């Protein structure tokens with residue numbers, strides 16, 4: 230529900246962030262108080278197993294413009310962001326990470342750009358040296374691949390940290406999908422966008438919850454949500470293999486007709502059977518990947534469950 234009296238809603242997901250709650254609150258309020266506008270901070274506690282909720286409730290005593298949504302369990306960052314957007318009441322909304330990797334000072338620039346008339350102001354990480362070589366390399370590879378095969382390009386090195394207006398939020402809320410890949414959704418809705426560069430900071434405290442396997446699945450979510458190329462590519466792979474088989478088959482038949490039957494061929498037979506078997510399984514795997522997502526999508530389960538609001 231929009232509330233005309235609130236200009237800015239900051240949306241922040243928290244998952245096991247007890248160590249950063251106090252730093253975050255202090256920093257964000259310090260920055261927002263320099264801006265002359267009304268604001269609220271929507272904290273989403275995404276089923277934290279530590280004392281995050283306790284700390285948030287405590288923080289609310291000192292900062293009354295804090296709102297806390299407590300999930301019934303961990304639903305993931307994308308769901309937490311969605312909930313935050315659904316509950317935010319401001320004219321503009323800024324999703325931000327709790328760990329202060331996204332510098333809150335940038336919100337001042339965001340607001341300035343918004344006042345110039347932009348509907349979306351994105352923060353672009355120009356320096357990710359704090360992020361580890363492997364993470365940066367895989368991220369870069371991922372963006373390249375994603376953008377090659379999706380109609381909707383996601384800009385490189387742009388995360389969820391951005392400012393969006395209520396109109397953009399309303400557009401996002403029209404997207405009913407359950408499997409939400411926010412980066413893609415943000416890019417998909419479009420609107421008049423402006424980019425502000427920043428340096429990605431070190432995590433203030435605590436640990437990242439995205440690594441290895443989780444990131445890989447996140448990447449798969451992104452690709453399958455916004456591209457059908459992995460499905461279509463099998464048409465071409467299959468056609469190519471069929472064509473090669475046809476040429477090779479004709480050659481073998483001709484050779485047999487001309488030179489008679491020759492029996493050896495165990496190795497080539499085995500290799501081609503194994504190769505084709507592997508290729509087919511890969512194709513089925515990709516089908517399964519999409520089918521699984523269709524299955525989850527058709528259940529129409531809620532994207533998150535709020536246990537309590539404070």
Ligand code: UDP
Nearest residue numbers: 242243244275305306309326327437438439
């Ligand atoms: N987060 C969340 N639910 C999760 C995992 C993470 O709400 O299941 C939040 C986390 O508390 C933080 C933000 O998402 O505010 C980014 O997480 P993190 O710093 O672990 O990711 P990274 O910055 O390493 O990509």
Ligand code: MG
Nearest residue numbers: 326328330432
């Ligand atoms: Mg982080």
